Amino acid sequence: MAVDTTERFPTARYRWASLIGLGFAAAAMAAPLLWALLLSLKPNEELLRGTQTAFASPYTLQNYAAILGYSAVFGWLLNSAVVSLAVTVGVLALSSLAGYGFARLSFPGRNAIFALVLFALAVPEQSVIIARHQMFSAFGLHNTYPGLILPGLAAPFGVFLMTQYFRAMPRELEEAAWLDGASRWKTFWRVLLPLSLPAQATLGVYTFLSTWNDYWWPLISATNSRMYTLTVGVASSQMNFAQTNGLGFLMAQAVFASVPILIVYAVFQRYIVAGVSRSATR
Amino acid sequence: MSVTEASRREMTGTTRRAAPSEARGGILFVMPYLLVLVVLLLYPLLSGIWLSLHKADLFGGSQWVGVENYMRLLRDAVFLQSIRNTCYFVGLTVPTLTVIGLALALLLNDNSRRSAVLRGLFFSSSVLSVTIVTLIWRMVLVPDGGLVANVLERWGLAPIAFFSDAHLAMPAVAITTVWWCIGLPMTLFLAALQQVPQELYEAAKLDNAGWWRTLVSITLPSIRRTALVVVVIEVILQFQLFGQAQMLTLGGPDNASLPIVLFIYQVGFQRWDIGYAAAASQILFCIILAAALIQFLVARGAGRR
Numbered sequence: 001m002a003v004d005t006t007e008r009f010p011t012a013r014y015r016w017a018s019l020i021g022l023g024f025a026a027a028a029m030a031a032p033l034l035w036a037l038l039l040s041l042k043p044n045e046e047l048l049r050g051t052q053t054a055f056a057s058p059y060t061l062q063n064y065a066a067i068l069g070y071s072a073v074f075g076w077l078l079n080s081a082v083v084s085l086a087v088t089v090g091v092l093a094l095s096s097l098a099g100y101g102f103a104r105l106s107f108p109g110r111n112a113i114f115a116l117v118l119f120a121l122a123v124p125e126q127s128v129i130i131a132r133h134q135m136f137s138a139f140g141l142h143n144t145y146p147g148l149i150l151p152g153l154a155a156p157f158g159v160f161l162m163t164q165y166f167r168a169m170p171r172e173l174e175e176a177a178w179l180d181g182a183s184r185w186k187t188f189w190r191v192l193l194p195l196s197l198p199a200q201a202t203l204g205v206y207t208f209l210s211t212w213n214d215y216w217w218p219l220i221s222a223t224n225s226r227m228y229t230l231t232v233g234v235a236s237s238q239m240n241f242a243q244t245n246g247l248g249f250l251m252a253q254a255v256f257a258s259v260p261i262l263i264v265y266a267v268f269q270r271y272i273v274a275g276v277s278r279s280a281t282r
Numbered sequence: 283m284s285v286t287e288a289s290r291r292e293m294t295g296t297t298r299r300a301a302p303s304e305a306r307g308g309i310l311f312v313m314p315y316l317l318v319l320v321v322l323l324l325y326p327l328l329s330g331i332w333l334s335l336h337k338a339d340l341f342g343g344s345q346w347v348g349v350e351n352y353m354r355l356l357r358d359a360v361f362l363q364s365i366r367n368t369c370y371f372v373g374l375t376v377p378t379l380t381v382i383g384l385a386l387a388l389l390l391n392d393n394s395r396r397s398a399v400l401r402g403l404f405f406s407s408s409v410l411s412v413t414i415v416t417l418i419w420r421m422v423l424v425p426d427g428g429l430v431a432n433v434l435e436r437w438g439l440a441p442i443a444f445f446s447d448a449h450l451a452m453p454a455v456a457i458t459t460v461w462w463c464i465g466l467p468m469t470l471f472l473a474a475l476q477q478v479p480q481e482l483y484e485a486a487k488l489d490n491a492g493w494w495r496t497l498v499s500i501t502l503p504s505i506r507r508t509a510l511v512v513v514v515i516e517v518i519l520q521f522q523l524f525g526q527a528q529m530l531t532l533g534g535p536d537n538a539s540l541p542i543v544l545f546i547y548q549v550g551f552q553r554w555d556i557g558y559a560a561a562a563s564q565i566l567f568c569i570i571l572a573a574a575l576i577q578f579l580v581a582r583g584a585g586r587r
Contacts (some may be wrong), residue, residue: 003401014493018389022400025386029403032461035429036418051427052435098315105308113316120323122574124522126543127567128323130550130560131330146559159315184307186496215525220551235413238420238529245422254417258410261306265409277469281581 040064040255044246051247064250073253075226076233077260082145083218083229084211087152091207092200094153099162100188104174114163118155121282125216133220143224152211157279158203165199176198205268206275212261230257327567334561340554351561361562363537364545367452371523374456375463376516382460383467383512388501390468391475401472405465407475412462412525419458420530441509450537451531455539458526463519467512474508475501507580512578542566 005022039051041059067073074247101107102114117257133142177187183226220227228236239252265272335349338344349453355361407415422429423444424439431441444454450541486496522586524543527533533540546566550559 020387021385025382026400026403029401029407029461029464031429032418032422033407035422039421047427052432071528094315094318097311101308101311105311107308107312110308110312113312116324117319120319122571123323123327124567124570126522126524126546127563127570128326128330129546130556130563131326131333132322134333134556135329141363150318151322153318156319156323184311185501188311209409213409215412220547230412231411232531234411234417235525235529238413238417249426250417251421254414258414261409261411262406263404269405272409273465273469276408276466280466280519281470 036251036254039248040251042248044248047247063248064256066249067252069257072225072228072229072233073256076230077229079145079148079222079227080212080230083148083152084208086145086149087211088204088208090149090153091155091158092204095158095162095203096193096196096200097188098159099164099166100192102159102163103166103169104192105184117156117163118161119155121160125151129216129220133139136221142221143227147221148218148227151217152207152214155207157282158207161203161278162196162199162282165196169195201268202271202275202278205264205271206279209261209264209272209275210279285392304540306427323488330560331564333557334564336557338557338560344557347557350436354558354567355561360537360540361542361545364540367537367539368521368523368541370461371452371539372517372520374453375459376513377565378460379454379463379467379516380509380512382464384471384505384509386464386468387471387475388497391472395526401468404468407462409466410462412531414460415462416529419461423454423458423530437582445531446535448535449536451539455523455526455530458530459520459523462526463516467516470508470512470515472504472506478504478530510580511577514573514580521566521570521573532583 012064035054038054039047040063041061042054043060043062046053102110102117136142136147141150173191173195177191182190212229212233213231214229215231216237218232219235221231222228222232225233225236234253236252326353335346335348337347337350386400390401390404396400421427423429425441425443428441428445434441442450444450482500483496486500491499522543523541524547526546527539527541528544531539533544542562543566546559546562549555549562
C-alpha cells in the first residue's frame with residue numbers, strides 16, 4: 001500500500017517522539033474496546049459493587065451464555081441481516097443498471113436526470129425524514145421489512161459510483177459485442193457487468209455495512225421491538241439501562257454485536273476502506 | 283461527407299450516437315432507480331417543504347400558516363441553542379479529526395507490518411454502529427465505575443461527571459465521536475500522501491533537508507487540497523450529529539448538548555409538531571447544501587489543478 005519512507009524519517013529524536021505519540025494513540029484506541037471486553041467477562045452482581053475488579057481474574061462467560069438464552073437479540077440480528085442483504089442486492093441492481101444507462105446510452109434528458117442524482121447526493125437523510133415517515137404511515141409500511149428496506153434503495157451514491165466506473169471502461173469492449181450482434185442488454189449482462197465486479201464489491205460491502213449500522217431510519221420506523229434491527233435493539237437496552245440484566249450483560253451485548261461486523265471488516269478491509277472514502281469524497 | 287466532417291465525427295463520437303430505438307433502451311436502464319429516487323427522496327423533500335408551511339400534527343390536522351413555522355424557529359431559544367451547540371460540536375471535532383488524522387497518516391505511511399496493523403486498528407472503530415460506540419464510551423466516561431473514573435481513583439482523584447456537567451457534556455460527545463470517526467480522515471490523508479511525487483523527496487534529500495523542513499515545504503503543500511476536502515467532508519458529517527448525543531446525554535443537561543437533528547427528532551417524533559419539525563429540517567438541509575456546494579467547488583478546483 002505505501003511507499004517506503006524510512007529514509008525520509010529523521011533523527012532519533014523525532015523517531016522517539018513519533019513512536020511515543022503512536023503508542024499513546026493506539027492505547028487510546030484500543031482501551032475502550034478492551035474495557036468493554038473485560039466488563040463483559042465479569043458477573044453482574046460483582047460489577048454492582050464496583051468495576052475496579054474488572055482488571056483481575058476470575059472471568060466468566062455467563063453473560064454470553066445469558067445472551068444465548070435471550071432470544072430478542074437473535075431476532076434483531078436476523079432483522080439486520082435480512083434488511084442489509086436486501087438493501088445491498090437492491091442497490092447493486094439499481095445502481096448497475098442506472099450507471100450503465102448514464103455512462104453508455106443516450107436518451108432524452110440524460111444530463112438533467114444525472115444532475116438530479118448529483119443533487120440528491122447532497123440531500124441529508126434527516127431533512128426528508130418527516131415527510132417520508134408520514135408517507136410510510138399512510139401506506140402502513142412501518143414495522144415491516146419493506147418499510148425498513150425501501151429508503152436504503154434511494155441512496156444515490158451507488159449510481160454515481162457505477163456511472164463513473166462504466167464511463168472509465170474502454171468502449172472497444174462493447175463495440176466488439178455489438179458487432180457480434182449482441183443487444184444492449186446482452187452487452188451489459190455478458191460483457192460489462194462481469195468486468196465491473198471490483199466496483200460491485202466495493203459498493204456492495206459499503207452498502208451492507210452502512211445499512212447494518214444505520215440507526216436513524218430504523219429508530220423512527222421500527223417501533224415494535226420485534227422489528228428492531230440490531231443497532232436499535234442495542235440502543236433500546238442501553239436506554240433502559242436500569243431494566244437490563246446488568247452491566248456485564250450489556251457489555252456482552254456490545255461485544256456480541258461488534259463481532260460479526262469486525263469479522264466482515266477483517267475479511268473485506270480493502271473494500272470497506274475504499275467504499276467509505278469513495279462515498280465521502282464522491 | 284467531407285473528410286474533415288468525417289474526422290470531426292470520429293473525434294466527437296457522433297457516428298456512435300445511438301439510434302432512437304436504442305435511446306429508449308437507455309431510459310429503461312435508468313428508470314428503475316429514477317422511480318425509487320423520485321418516490322423515496324425527491325417527493326419527500328418537496329413534500330417536507332410544503333409541510334413546513336403548515337401547522338400539522340399526528341392526527342392529520344393541517345392548516346396553512348405560511349412562514350410562521352420559520353418565524354417561530356427564529357424565536358425559539360432551544361432551536362437557536364441547538365444550532366450553537368452543533369457549531370460548537372463541529373468546532374471541537376473537525377479540527378481534532380483533521381490534525382490527528384493527518385498525524386496518523388504521516389506516521390503510518392510506510393510498508394511495515396506494524397503500520398499496517400495500526401492502520402487497521404485506527405479504522406476499526408469506524409465499522410461499529412453508533413449504538414455500540416456509545417454503549418462502550420458510556421462505560422468509559424460514566425463517573426460511577428467508568429474506565430476514566432477508575433484510573434482517576436487510582437491516582438487519588440475524584441471522578442468527573444462528564445454527562446451531567448453542562449460544560450463537559452458536549453466535549454464528552456466530541457471525544458466519543460473523534461474515537462469513532464478517526465479512520466476516514468486518516469485514510470484520505472494516506473491516499474493523498476501516496477500521490478506526492480517521489481522526485482520531490484529525492485530532491486529534498488539532495489538538499490540535505492531535514493525531516494521537519496521536508497514536511498513543511500514539500501509534504502504539507504502537496505496535500506493542501508486534501509486537507510480542505512477533509513475539513514469540508516467532516517463539517518458535513520459532524521453537522522448531522524444525532525446518535526451519540528441522543529444516547530449519551532439525551533441532549534442534556536439543560537439542552538447543553540442538544541444538536542439540530544436531535545431537536546428535529548424530539549419535535550417531530552416525540553411532540554409530533556410535524557410542520558414545525560419539517561421547517562427545522564429545511565434549515566438543516568440548507569446548511570448541509572451550502573457545505574456540499576463548497577465541497578463540490580473545492581473538488582472541482584482540485585481536479586483542474
